Amino acid sequence: MTVDVIEGIVTHLSADAAIIALVGSRVYGGILPSAEAIDIPSKCVVVKLSGGATPGFAGRTLTLDVQRIDVNTYGENDFEANRVCRAVYSALKAIERLTVANMLIHWSNPASGALSLVDRDTDWHYCMRSYQVCASEETIP
Numbered sequence: 001m002t003v004d005v006i007e008g009i010v011t012h013l014s015a016d017a018a019i020i021a022l023v024g025s026r027v028y029g030g031i032l033p034s035a036e037a038i039d040i041p042s043k044c045v046v047v048k049l050s051g052g053a054t055p056g057f058a059g060r061t062l063t064l065d066v067q068r069i070d071v072n073t074y075g076e077n078d079f080e081a082n083r084v085c086r087a088v089y090s091a092l093k094a095i096e097r098l099t100v101a102n103m104l105i106h107w108s109n110p111a112s113g114a115l116s117l118v119d120r121d122t123d124w125h126y127c128m129r130s131y132q133v134c135a136s137e138e139t140i141p
Helices: 005-014 017-023 034-038 078-093
Strands: 027-029 044-049 064-075 096-100 103-110 115-118 125-136
Touching: 005 017, 005 027, 005 044, 005 064, 005 078, 005 096, 005 103, 005 125, 017 044, 017 078, 044 078, 064 078, 078 103, 078 115, 078 125
Parallel strands: 027 044
Antiparallel strands: 044 064, 064 125, 096 103, 103 125, 115 125
């Protein structure tokens, strides 16, 4: 059974001091909760799977799960959204054999540059960046 990479990344980001200072506890997996979207624009982080091809080395014989994820960082304006994006970048780029949420994440590499956008549903400014995350398929007790 494979691990939940999103849970591991959300747990890691939720414990990072620089991210806590910017967004508090507003780090989510999957989608921006509707209760959060009702509020005025505020800083938060949303982590979700984005698909893509699995590298050849993570094939049949190795018990590795390599996932591509998108991280959307919201803010009151482009500058604030990008500020959160930079904090996430530092936290994810620093991962090297991290044990979190009963899993071992081997690494997280940026897979794209940052892109500033405006959410069509909320009219909030956000920054999107993709990462490739490699984790062990086996859970750690």
